[in-house]
Amino acid sequence: MRQLSEQSEPGRATGTDGGGGRTIRLRGNVLVVTDDADLLAAQLDGSGTRGPAELLHEPLMNNISTDEIIPGWCCYWYDEKLGDYAYLGLRGKTVGEGALKAFAPQIIVSGEAKGCGSSREHAVYAEKYAGVEVVFARSFERIYEQNCRNVGIVTCDDFTLLDALLAGEELPLEAFTRRANDIERAIIDCGGLFGFNRAGSAIRPRFDAVRPLNAVEKIVQSRLSARNPRPEDGSVRVGESYFVETDVRFSHEYVTPMAAGMFTQQFGTDATLARPETCWFFQDHLSLASSVLERRPNGPELIARVDGLGRRQQEFAALSGGNFVGPAETGGSRAICHNHIVEHVARPGDVIIGTDSHTCTAGAVGAFAFGVGATDIANAWYNREILVKVPGVIQVNLLGGLRQGVCAKDVMLTLLAHPEIQGSRTLGKVLLFTGPGSAGLNLDERATLCNMAVEAGGMTALFEPDEVTYAHLARRGPGASTGTAVRSDEGATYAAVVDLELGGIEPMVALPGDPRNSVPLATVREEVTVDKVYGGSCTGGKAYDMDMYASVFALARDRGLKVPAGVQAYIQVGSEDVMAYAADRGYLDLFGEVGVTVLPPSCGACINAGPGVSERPDEVTVSAQNRNFPGRSGPGRVYLASPYVVAATAIAGRLASVEDVFGTRVQA
Structure with a gap:
C-alpha cells in the first residue's frame, strides 16, 4: 500500500x-x-x-x-x-x-x-x-x-x-x-x-493601481514573496493570487505525518525547514482519544494508529528543530493549538497558517491567520510561502454593547443567520470586525468571533489592534514583540458592510446538523432533554469562558442545585494557562461541587476523540464547541450554545437559558 x-x-x-x-x-x-x-x-x-x-x-x-x-x-x-x-x-x-x-x-x-x-x-x-x-x-x-x-x-x-x-x-x-x-x-x-x-512557472500576477487598502489587503501586500514583486505604482488586486511569506506555521498530529511524508518525498531526505523556530507542532487533537477508542470494537487498532501518529510527529519535530507542544504530565495536552497561538505566539500583522480550519482564531490579535491542507504546509515548511487569493472583505461594524448574559458565541450564531452572511455570501471572504462595540469585547470574546468565521464560510476574521490587543500582548512579559499595527485606510473598499446592533442580540442556539441552523433560544418551544453537556474546545475553553461557566455554577451552588442524575457534564480547558487561571479562582472546586467533570486540555469531544462524545444516535448533547456537523462528535445530536446556556443546561438537564433556570441573568 x-x-x-x-x-x-x-x-x-x-x-x-x-x-x-x-x-x-x-x-x-x-x-x-x-x-x-x-x-x-x-x-x-x-x-x-x-x-x-x-x-x-x-x-x-x-x-x-x-x-x-x-x-x-x-x-x-x-x-x-x-x-x-x-x-x-x-x-x-x-x-x-x-x-x-x-x-x-x-x-x-x-x-x-x-x-x-x-x-x-x-x-x-x-x-x-x-x-x-x-x-x-x-x-x-x-x-x-x-x-x-x-x-x-x-x-x-x-x-x-x-x-x-x-x-x-x-x-x-x-x-x-x-x-x-x-x-x-x-x-x-x-x-x-x-x-x-x-x-518553475514564471507567471507574474497582476496588480491594481495604488489605492486605499483595507487591513487584510495591507497585510497581504506587506508579505509578498520576492517571486511576485509589486511595482511601485501597484496594489494587490482582489481575486488575484500571490505567494506570501508566512510568519508562523503550525500543524497538529492529525496532519503532520502526512505532510512530513510529502515534505521528504518532494524536497529530499536532507531537506530542512525554513526558519524552524517559527514552526510549531501540537499534539492536541488526539491526546485523550484512547479513553473513547478503547470502547470501540477495533479500539486496539485505532489506539495503535493514534500512537503512531504521535510518534511520527514528535520525531519529525525533533529532527526539524521546530517547537513541539506535546502531552502534559497530568494528562491531555499542554494546550490546544489555537489557544496556545493566541496566548503566546500571534502578533498584529502576522501571516499565520495552520493545518486546521480554526487557525482563524488568531485574528483576535490582528493577525491574518487561516487554515491550510497538508500539501500547503509541507510546501511552506520548505520555503515559508503560501498562495493567497486576495479575498473580499466584509466589514462587520459592531454597535452598542451586549446585554447581560449574552456573549460572543451568541453574536456569532446571530451572524450565521444574518441575511448578508448566510448562504454563500461569505465563501472565501474575510470578516473584519470594527466599530465602537469592539471595545467592549475582551480578547477571549474576540477569539470566539474569529474562531467561528470559518463556520460562516469565511476564509478568516480579524480585529484591528487596539488597547485591548496591546493589553493582551503586554501580559506576555517585557520584551515580547507587539508586531505591526495594521489598520484600514480611509476610503478602503469592502465587499459588504454589515451593521450589527449588539444590544438586540439574545441567547442563541444552533440546532443539530450545522452551525448555520442558528435560532434564538426562546423560539425552541419543545423541551430538549439532554444526556451530555460539554463546555470546551478552542471555542469554549478560554479563560473568559471559565468565568461564564463559573458565574452560572456559583448561582447553582448557592441555591443547592447540581447536575441531575443521568446527565454527564464536562468542562475542558484549552491550555495549561487556562487550567491555572481556573484553579487560582477556585473554579475547579466549584465545578466539582456542582457535579461537573473537569478535563485537561485537548480537542477531545469536539473531534470525537475524548470524554463528552455521544455513543448512540439518540443521545443529545449541548456544547460550547464550534461545529455540529453529522458525526462530528459521535452519532448523537449536538446543539451549539454559549457558555452561559451550556452551564444552565447542565443544571436543568434540558436545553435552557440562565433566566429559565434561575429567574435571573448573570454576567461573568
Missing part, C-alpha cells in the same frame, strides 16, 4: 485534444449526491433506473462537510486506505465502507458549499483514491477547493459543462479553469502545487 510520501504524480489527462493540451471526457461513473438517501443508495448498488442527467433535477445535498467525506477517526490513516472510507460519514449513513471506491465515480456532484468544516486534506485524498477526478458543486468552501487543486482534482461550479460531458462531449481543461486566475490555472495545468513548483 502506497504512503503519501511515495505517491505518484496525479493523473494529468483524461483525453487529448490533438494539440498536447489536457482534455476531459466522461469515461466512468457519475455519482449525483442527492438529498434523497434512497436515490443515492440506488446509484451505489446499481438498482437505480435513473441516469445522472435525470438525477440532476432532484435537490442536491448542500453543505457536505469534510467530516462527512472522511470521519475524524479515518484520518488516522494517510494512504490509499482513505479511499475505502470515502463518504463513510455522510448524513443518512447511506455509504458503507468501500462503497464509493467500488462504484469508482470519475465525477461526483453535489450542491452548495461543498467541503465545509475541517481543513483535512484527507477528504480530497479519500475522493481521489476512490476514483474521483472531477468534482462539480454549486459552490465550494475555500480550503476544500484549494486542497483539490493542490492534489490534481478538478473542481467546477459550471453545470453546463457537466451537461456537455453527459452528452458525450470532450472538453478542454481550460473550459473548467476559465474562472480561475493565472496562477490557479497553472497549478491545475501542472496537476497540483508540487508539479507547479517543479515546472
Whole structure:
C-alpha cells in the first residue's frame, strides 16, 4: 500500500485534444449526491433506473462537510486506505465502507458549499483514491477547493459543462479553469502545487493601481514573496493570487505525518525547514482519544494508529528543530493549538497558517491567520510561502454593547443567520470586525468571533489592534514583540458592510446538523432533554469562558442545585494557562461541587476523540464547541450554545437559558 510520501504524480489527462493540451471526457461513473438517501443508495448498488442527467433535477445535498467525506477517526490513516472510507460519514449513513471506491465515480456532484468544516486534506485524498477526478458543486468552501487543486482534482461550479460531458462531449481543461486566475490555472495545468513548483512557472500576477487598502489587503501586500514583486505604482488586486511569506506555521498530529511524508518525498531526505523556530507542532487533537477508542470494537487498532501518529510527529519535530507542544504530565495536552497561538505566539500583522480550519482564531490579535491542507504546509515548511487569493472583505461594524448574559458565541450564531452572511455570501471572504462595540469585547470574546468565521464560510476574521490587543500582548512579559499595527485606510473598499446592533442580540442556539441552523433560544418551544453537556474546545475553553461557566455554577451552588442524575457534564480547558487561571479562582472546586467533570486540555469531544462524545444516535448533547456537523462528535445530536446556556443546561438537564433556570441573568 502506497504512503503519501511515495505517491505518484496525479493523473494529468483524461483525453487529448490533438494539440498536447489536457482534455476531459466522461469515461466512468457519475455519482449525483442527492438529498434523497434512497436515490443515492440506488446509484451505489446499481438498482437505480435513473441516469445522472435525470438525477440532476432532484435537490442536491448542500453543505457536505469534510467530516462527512472522511470521519475524524479515518484520518488516522494517510494512504490509499482513505479511499475505502470515502463518504463513510455522510448524513443518512447511506455509504458503507468501500462503497464509493467500488462504484469508482470519475465525477461526483453535489450542491452548495461543498467541503465545509475541517481543513483535512484527507477528504480530497479519500475522493481521489476512490476514483474521483472531477468534482462539480454549486459552490465550494475555500480550503476544500484549494486542497483539490493542490492534489490534481478538478473542481467546477459550471453545470453546463457537466451537461456537455453527459452528452458525450470532450472538453478542454481550460473550459473548467476559465474562472480561475493565472496562477490557479497553472497549478491545475501542472496537476497540483508540487508539479507547479517543479515546472518553475514564471507567471507574474497582476496588480491594481495604488489605492486605499483595507487591513487584510495591507497585510497581504506587506508579505509578498520576492517571486511576485509589486511595482511601485501597484496594489494587490482582489481575486488575484500571490505567494506570501508566512510568519508562523503550525500543524497538529492529525496532519503532520502526512505532510512530513510529502515534505521528504518532494524536497529530499536532507531537506530542512525554513526558519524552524517559527514552526510549531501540537499534539492536541488526539491526546485523550484512547479513553473513547478503547470502547470501540477495533479500539486496539485505532489506539495503535493514534500512537503512531504521535510518534511520527514528535520525531519529525525533533529532527526539524521546530517547537513541539506535546502531552502534559497530568494528562491531555499542554494546550490546544489555537489557544496556545493566541496566548503566546500571534502578533498584529502576522501571516499565520495552520493545518486546521480554526487557525482563524488568531485574528483576535490582528493577525491574518487561516487554515491550510497538508500539501500547503509541507510546501511552506520548505520555503515559508503560501498562495493567497486576495479575498473580499466584509466589514462587520459592531454597535452598542451586549446585554447581560449574552456573549460572543451568541453574536456569532446571530451572524450565521444574518441575511448578508448566510448562504454563500461569505465563501472565501474575510470578516473584519470594527466599530465602537469592539471595545467592549475582551480578547477571549474576540477569539470566539474569529474562531467561528470559518463556520460562516469565511476564509478568516480579524480585529484591528487596539488597547485591548496591546493589553493582551503586554501580559506576555517585557520584551515580547507587539508586531505591526495594521489598520484600514480611509476610503478602503469592502465587499459588504454589515451593521450589527449588539444590544438586540439574545441567547442563541444552533440546532443539530450545522452551525448555520442558528435560532434564538426562546423560539425552541419543545423541551430538549439532554444526556451530555460539554463546555470546551478552542471555542469554549478560554479563560473568559471559565468565568461564564463559573458565574452560572456559583448561582447553582448557592441555591443547592447540581447536575441531575443521568446527565454527564464536562468542562475542558484549552491550555495549561487556562487550567491555572481556573484553579487560582477556585473554579475547579466549584465545578466539582456542582457535579461537573473537569478535563485537561485537548480537542477531545469536539473531534470525537475524548470524554463528552455521544455513543448512540439518540443521545443529545449541548456544547460550547464550534461545529455540529453529522458525526462530528459521535452519532448523537449536538446543539451549539454559549457558555452561559451550556452551564444552565447542565443544571436543568434540558436545553435552557440562565433566566429559565434561575429567574435571573448573570454576567461573568
